[in-house]
Amino acid sequence: MYTHCVYTVCRVLGMSIGHTLLGLLESxxxxxxxxxRAFDEKFGHDRPLHYGQVYSTMSRLLKNGLVEVDGIEAGGGPERKRYAITDAGITDVEQWLATPEKPAEYLQSTLYTKVVLALLTHRDAGDILDNQRSEHLRSMRILTDRKRHGDLADQLVCDHALFHLEADLRWLELTAARLDKLRVEVAR
Amino acid sequence: MNAPAAPAGSLLTAEDLRKAYGPTVALDGAGFSIHPGEVVAVMGPSGSGKSTLLHCLAGIVPPDSGSIRYAGREMATMNDAERSSLRRSEFGFVFQFGQLVPELTCVENVALPLRLNGTSRKEAEKTALGWMQRLEVDDLAKKRPGEVSGGQGQRVAVARSLVTGPRVLFADEPTGALDSLNGERVMELLTDAARSTNAAVVLVTHEARVAAYSDREIVVRDGRSRDMERAV
Known part of the structure; x- marks a missing residue:
C-alpha cells in the first residue's frame, strides 16, 4: 500500500490548500x-485538515468565483453544500500546476502535491517536472556564473546552494522515472 | 514535445529524427538546434536517446529518417568521405573516458587530429602545446596517458578536441568519470575555450551541476526532445 505520510503537509497547508481542494473538485x-476526506487520504496522512480550514477555504474560493454551490442538502443537522469547480477555477489550477515553484529548500511537498494532482486530473505530470527542472537550472546557472567570477568564499557559499538544488533535481529525476507507477497508485 | 522549426542563424539543426535499433526505438521525432558560441545541454534519463541524438548530430550514426542540417547543408546528401572530413575538421569530440592513445605522449595525442589532417609534426605539436597551456596541462606534454590522473587526462582530451578549431564540440558526459572538483575545472576550461573560439558545444549530461555551465537545455525523454527555453 502506498503511504503518503513520509511527506509532511505543512507546506501544502501553508501554501496551496486552495489549489489542492480545487484540483480535487475537478473530478x-x-x-x-x-x-x-479526499485531501486527508491523498496528502494529509499525518496532518489531517481541520473542518474549519476546509470551510474557510471554500468560502474564499466561492467569493473569488473559483467554485460554485452545486446543491444544498437539508437534513437533520446543518445544511450541506455541495461545491463544483467553475471554469475560472479550472484555469486557476491549470496555471498553478504550470507555474514552476521558486527553488527553495524543502520544496518537495509542494511539488509532490502538484505531481499527484496532475495525475489525478489527467494532466501531463512530466511537463511539471520538466518545467521545474528548467527553473532549477536557471538558478544553478546564476550561481555557477557567480562562482566562476567570485572569490573562494563566494565559491563555497554558491556550492552549498548548488548542492541543495542538485538534491531537488535528483528527486525530480527519480519522480519522473516513477511516474507510471505513481499514476497507478494515486488512481486507487 | 518535439522541437518546433529551427530558429534562424542555427549552425546545426535537426528535425523529426527517428532511429531504431531493431525493435528498440532510440529517437522518435527528436529535434535540436544550436547557434555558434552556444552551449546546449542535452539532458534525460539513461536510455532516453540523448547519446543517440548526439551520434546522429555528429554524423557518426545515420538516422532512419528526419533532417540534419549543418551550416545550411543537409547531412544526408553528403557522402562518407565528406562526413568523415566534417568530423575531422569541423567537429570535435570529448567522451566520458578521454580515449587517449596510450602509446603516444600527451602532446602527440593532442596533435593527432592535426597530423591526420596533414599538418607537419612540428607545427601540429606547437599548436597542441598552445591548447595544452590553455587547459593547464602543458607540463604533461611528454608524459603518456597512463602516467597522468583522470582529471588531467580529461583536460588533455579537451585540448585534443579543440586543436583543429572545430565549429561544433560534442561532449558526451565529459566529467562522468571525474570527482566534483576536477569535473568543475574541466567544465570551466572547456566552456571558456569553446566560447573564446565561438564554437558551439553539444553537452550530453545527466548531471545538473554540469548542465549549469550551459546556456540552455534540451530534455530527451522516450526518444523525443523538448527545448526548455523555447517551450516556456
Whole structure:
C-alpha cells in the first residue's frame, strides 16, 4: 500500500490548500466533508485538515468565483453544500500546476502535491517536472556564473546552494522515472 | 514535445529524427538546434536517446529518417568521405573516458587530429602545446596517458578536441568519470575555450551541476526532445 505520510503537509497547508481542494473538485462536485476526506487520504496522512480550514477555504474560493454551490442538502443537522469547480477555477489550477515553484529548500511537498494532482486530473505530470527542472537550472546557472567570477568564499557559499538544488533535481529525476507507477497508485 | 522549426542563424539543426535499433526505438521525432558560441545541454534519463541524438548530430550514426542540417547543408546528401572530413575538421569530440592513445605522449595525442589532417609534426605539436597551456596541462606534454590522473587526462582530451578549431564540440558526459572538483575545472576550461573560439558545444549530461555551465537545455525523454527555453 502506498503511504503518503513520509511527506509532511505543512507546506501544502501553508501554501496551496486552495489549489489542492480545487484540483480535487475537478473530478466532480463534492461536499466539504468529502473534500476533507479526499485531501486527508491523498496528502494529509499525518496532518489531517481541520473542518474549519476546509470551510474557510471554500468560502474564499466561492467569493473569488473559483467554485460554485452545486446543491444544498437539508437534513437533520446543518445544511450541506455541495461545491463544483467553475471554469475560472479550472484555469486557476491549470496555471498553478504550470507555474514552476521558486527553488527553495524543502520544496518537495509542494511539488509532490502538484505531481499527484496532475495525475489525478489527467494532466501531463512530466511537463511539471520538466518545467521545474528548467527553473532549477536557471538558478544553478546564476550561481555557477557567480562562482566562476567570485572569490573562494563566494565559491563555497554558491556550492552549498548548488548542492541543495542538485538534491531537488535528483528527486525530480527519480519522480519522473516513477511516474507510471505513481499514476497507478494515486488512481486507487 | 518535439522541437518546433529551427530558429534562424542555427549552425546545426535537426528535425523529426527517428532511429531504431531493431525493435528498440532510440529517437522518435527528436529535434535540436544550436547557434555558434552556444552551449546546449542535452539532458534525460539513461536510455532516453540523448547519446543517440548526439551520434546522429555528429554524423557518426545515420538516422532512419528526419533532417540534419549543418551550416545550411543537409547531412544526408553528403557522402562518407565528406562526413568523415566534417568530423575531422569541423567537429570535435570529448567522451566520458578521454580515449587517449596510450602509446603516444600527451602532446602527440593532442596533435593527432592535426597530423591526420596533414599538418607537419612540428607545427601540429606547437599548436597542441598552445591548447595544452590553455587547459593547464602543458607540463604533461611528454608524459603518456597512463602516467597522468583522470582529471588531467580529461583536460588533455579537451585540448585534443579543440586543436583543429572545430565549429561544433560534442561532449558526451565529459566529467562522468571525474570527482566534483576536477569535473568543475574541466567544465570551466572547456566552456571558456569553446566560447573564446565561438564554437558551439553539444553537452550530453545527466548531471545538473554540469548542465549549469550551459546556456540552455534540451530534455530527451522516450526518444523525443523538448527545448526548455523555447517551450516556456
Amino acid at each position: 466532480g462536485p463534492r461536499h466539504g466533508y468529502d473534500l476533507k
